[in-house]
Amino acid sequence: MPQRHLEDFRVEPKLSKENEAKALPFTEAVAVAKERKTHTFPPIAPEKLQPSYFVSATYDGRAGKALIKLYEPVSSKIFFWHDNTGHMPYCLTNLSQYDLEKIDRLIKHPGFDHFELAEKFDPLLNKDVKVTKIVAKDPLAIGGRPTGCIRDIIPKEFPNVSDTLVSPEQIKVWESRIKYYQSYIYDRMLSPGMIYEVRDSKLILKSMEETERNVKCIKEIFKDCTDEELQFVDQWARLLEYPAPKFLRVALDIEVLAPIPTRMPDPREASCQIICVSFCGSDGQRRVFLLKRDGVREGNEHLPADVSVEYFDSEKKLIQAVFDVLWSYPFVITFNGDDFDLRYLTYRALNLGIRRNEVPIEVGRRNCLLRYGVHIDLYKFFFNRSIQFYAFSNRYRDVTLDDVGKALVRMEKIRLEKNFGELTYTELAKYCFRDSEIAFMLTDFDDELVMKLILVLARISSMPMEDVSRQGVSRWIRNFLHREHRRRNLLIPNAEDILAAKGKTTTTAIIKGKKYKGAIVVDPIPGVHFNVSVMDFPSLYPSIIKVWNLGYQSILCQHPECRTNLVPGTSHWVCTKKRALESLLIGSLRDLRVEWYKQKSKEKALPADLRSWYNIIQGAVKVILNASYGVFGADSFDLYCPPVAEATAAIGRHTITQILNRAKQLAIQVLYGDTDSLFLKNPSKEQISQLAQWTEQELKMSLDVDKVYRYAVFSQRKKNYLGVLEDGSVDVKGLTGKKRNIPLFIKKAFDRMKERLAKVKTPPDFEQAKKDISEIIRDCYMCLKRREWESLNDLAFNVVLGEEPDHYTKTTPQHVKAARILKENGIELRAGDLISFVKVVRDPHVKPVELATNSEVDVDKYVGYLHSTFDQVLDALDLDFDEIIGLTKLERFM
DNA sequence: GCGGACTGCTTACCT
DNA sequence: ACAGGTAAGCAGTCCGCG
Numbered sequence: 001m002p003q004r005h006l007e008d009f010r011v012e013p014k015l016s017k018e019n020e021a022k023a024l025p026f027t028e029a030v031a032v033a034k035e036r037k038t039h040t041f042p043p044i045a046p047e048k049l050q051p052s053y054f055v056s057a058t059y060d061g062r063a064g065k066a067l068i069k070l071y072e073p074v075s076s077k078i079f080f081w082h083d084n085t086g087h088m089p090y091c092l093t094n095l096s097q098y099d100l101e102k103i104d105r106l107i108k109h110p111g112f113d114h115f116e117l118a119e120k121f122d123p124l125l126n127k128d129v130k131v132t133k134i135v136a137k138d139p140l141a142i143g144g145r146p147t148g149c150i151r152d153i154i155p156k157e158f159p160n161v162s163d164t165l166v167s168p169e170q171i172k173v174w175e176s177r178i179k180y181y182q183s184y185i186y187d188r189m190l191s192p193g194m195i196y197e198v199r200d201s202k203l204i205l206k207s208m209e210e211t212e213r214n215v216k217c218i219k220e221i222f223k224d225c226t227d228e229e230l231q232f233v234d235q236w237a238r239l240l241e242y243p244a245p246k247f248l249r250v251a252l253d254i255e256v257l258a259p260i261p262t263r264m265p266d267p268r269e270a271s272c273q274i275i276c277v278s279f280c281g282s283d284g285q286r287r288v289f290l291l292k293r294d295g296v297r298e299g300n301e302h303l304p305a306d307v308s309v310e311y312f313d314s315e316k317k318l319i320q321a322v323f324d325v326l327w328s329y330p331f332v333i334t335f336n337g338d339d340f341d342l343r344y345l346t347y348r349a350l351n352l353g354i355r356r357n358e359v360p361i362e363v364g365r366r367n368c369l370l371r372y373g374v375h376i377d378l379y380k381f382f383f384n385r386s387i388q389f390y391a392f393s394n395r396y397r398d399v400t401l402d403d404v405g406k407a408l409v410r411m412e413k414i415r416l417e418k419n420f421g422e423l424t425y426t427e428l429a430k431y432c433f434r435d436s437e438i439a440f441m442l443t444d445f446d447d448e449l450v451m452k453l454i455l456v457l458a459r460i461s462s463m464p465m466e467d468v469s470r471q472g473v474s475r476w477i478r479n480f481l482h483r484e485h486r487r488r489n490l491l492i493p494n495a496e497d498i499l500a501a502k503g504k505t506t507t508t509a510i511i512k513g514k515k516y517k518g519a520i521v522v523d524p525i526p527g528v529h530f531n532v533s534v535m536d537f538p539s540l541y542p543s544i545i546k547v548w549n550l551g552y553q554s555i556l557c558q559h560p561e562c563r564t565n566l567v568p569g570t571s572h573w574v575c576t577k578k579r580a581l582e583s584l585l586i587g588s589l590r591d592l593r594v595e596w597y598k599q600k601s602k603e604k605a606l607p608a609d610l611r612s613w614y615n616i617i618q619g620a621v622k623v624i625l626n627a628s629y630g631v632f633g634a635d636s637f638d639l640y641c642p643p644v645a646e647a648t649a650a651i652g653r654h655t656i657t658q659i660l661n662r663a664k665q666l667a668i669q670v671l672y673g674d675t676d677s678l679f680l681k682n683p684s685k686e687q688i689s690q691l692a693q694w695t696e697q698e699l700k701m702s703l704d705v706d707k708v709y710r711y712a713v714f715s716q717r718k719k720n721y722l723g724v725l726e727d728g729s730v731d732v733k734g735l736t737g738k739k740r741n742i743p744l745f746i747k748k749a750f751d752r753m754k755e756r757l758a759k760v761k762t763p764p765d766f767e768q769a770k771k772d773i774s775e776i777i778r779d780c781y782m783c784l785k786r787r788e789w790e791s792l793n794d795l796a797f798n799v800v801l802g803e804e805p806d807h808y809t810k811t812t813p814q815h816v817k818a819a820r821i822l823k824e825n826g827i828e829l830r831a832g833d834l835i836s837f838v839k840v841v842r843d844p845h846v847k848p849v850e851l852a853t854n855s856e857v858d859v860d861k862y863v864g865y866l867h868s869t870f871d872q873v874l875d876a877l878d879l880d881f882d883e884i885i886g887l888t889k890l891e892r893f894m
Numbered sequence: 895g896c897g898g899a900c901t902g903c904t905t906a907c908c909t
Numbered sequence: 910a911c912a913g914g915t916a917a918g919c920a921g922t923c924c925g926c927g
Contacts, residue, residue: 518913630911675909
């Protein structure tokens, strides 16, 4: 039997020739670190361990066991706890033990251990089934290697030995793609992110008095729910109510001396020197390590106070000192450390002859994890679209340290005029330190919001903090569904079986290429409307999933008597006998957010830190809820079920249509509506409460007044309006003037109009406002015509390249033309990069802003753009762009 | 050879 | 790798035009 190592379960890129020294097992590596007397090891949890947070889980190949990392916040140390229950990796199949024994390659597989008979409930067949549990010695034997895995052997080999009742097409293997440590977490019903104690070497969830009190309180609010629903509320509340610790952490950044400064050095080769490494820690550690090099001057820049600088005469010693830091912190923060900093450090260390076992980093294909603590790569976290949109409301645009830093903590990178090779020591140190300082601040602002957000998401999804910070919302949702399957002894179905059992969609989408019909958008009534109340359904789709009992089990269920319970506008029916897991889990989470966390986060009587903690929880839950319908329509989702997504949208259309009809009956004028909202013109209090009551009674859903506009401006365009709230703040939706790709010049004019509109209080105020707005437009127009602009940058359009520049074959949009011109000038852009260009008179009609000059600007194009931007508002104000600018012509002649 | 009507591609937005 | 719906600008195509 080959020795199994921790490294075995993470696929590692090939080491270069010199570095082929055999990887050292995990515990030995720790021992080596101890030998070097760098820090207090080993971190094995003692018989009795103080309350500690479950922050990570993995598989320790050396021990052949699941390994839990516990963070003890008083000593701020990580402790390891190994499984001692004998849990082993497995997958399930519908073949009998008798059949399986005939498969030679399975029985003789080195990783195979034994068979067990298991009884499960098959959620697709809706009945109890007997399955065989194939237990393996290590997780990779089940799956994960390219060839020869147990999960592949079974369907491939079985037909050769078949003489049984099961035909080859009917052979099924289940749960073979679940990561081992996840499987362990589910089976042992452990909760990542929660507080555990070790007593007699056992992991025990710590009971918290205050949490219990709050859970009781919450259950009181939900006392009218069914017992089944209450059980789910209780489960979520317990996970969410537990407190969060302070996270001892350090942010790290490295600089490498590359021969071609514009190109990022390849970490796999690690052929260039590491010249500077900086640390910024939550314990106040602010250090910079510099490599001594010939001919580099000290420099006389001022480093921030209390930053200490240490010089190293060899790169090897520098890296070893970095490793000492990595062995000592429970949490390490980087920005792109997975793909660069930690990867580079590892390979550079090996190149310099540092032994593998002294490297505190485990390099994976897509990530770099730490042997001791938890590595959070903020690039991955902020790249996550759910995080970007819902947690940080799209405040940053590029996922770069500079842009995210500017948007969230108002810190930017230091701009360099020179290459690294030409910098003085202090210039380099200052630059490098700023980067780790920004990364640190990104985990520190708003009372460690980012760390806590990751912790809460780890609890919801039952995932290690590392995974939750790297993976998307669909994984988070999948995992809490998987957890629930295991808890209830349900077989976790394969995606293709769900699809085969429940089929595809039946409605036709409006957009070509989409799978089914989506939401309704009501045509707006153009004009200016005073006193507009906006009503909406808080989390409409999750409410629908709850009220209509939607889930892959319940849609198109097998009971003949449920067939009449049709989803309006479709031929799908929904089960009336048994609640679906999705319905219960998502429904209870929604209710908890709306009825408890949203309110708690606004409760003035609570201390500010508790309120902000509740705000983080409700924000995390919001992220989950926002995606909870979409995942069922995404074929990449493991529980993909198109009819569920389609039914949800169909019920949404039905719901809003009913409200529209009801509003008509109540003589309320509906100005506009989109998906889950209604804009009502000057409704009375009675009308609003009648509408809300009716919805509550008839549809079992809540309809609230979300906001009241002093006035709102609509054109005939959908998803385009402007509303001024009572306090004078202005909501702009969809208008070109708010899009971030338009020239600043036009945006500034639009913002001036916005400010002017904010001052309008009554209909008569509009007369003067219209004159002022005309003036703003005229002014802007004249500036263009006279070619008076501050800088060419003000005229630049800024567009993100959705693809690699060579990848556009069907058409060549303007921004791609600009990118290609830039490439001819030696600047290469890639997918995801932002390109800035101006419109010019001559042929391709675009030019990257860097290359353009004032005289070649095509002014008329900009006037046209100004026109269309303002038309969206002018229509409603009864103003005409041409008249506004035409007037100036007359004036000029007079 | 050129302009208008049309479709399709692309990006940024809304819910 | 959560969904579909809308706006806008431009690229490319087809067709008519003595």
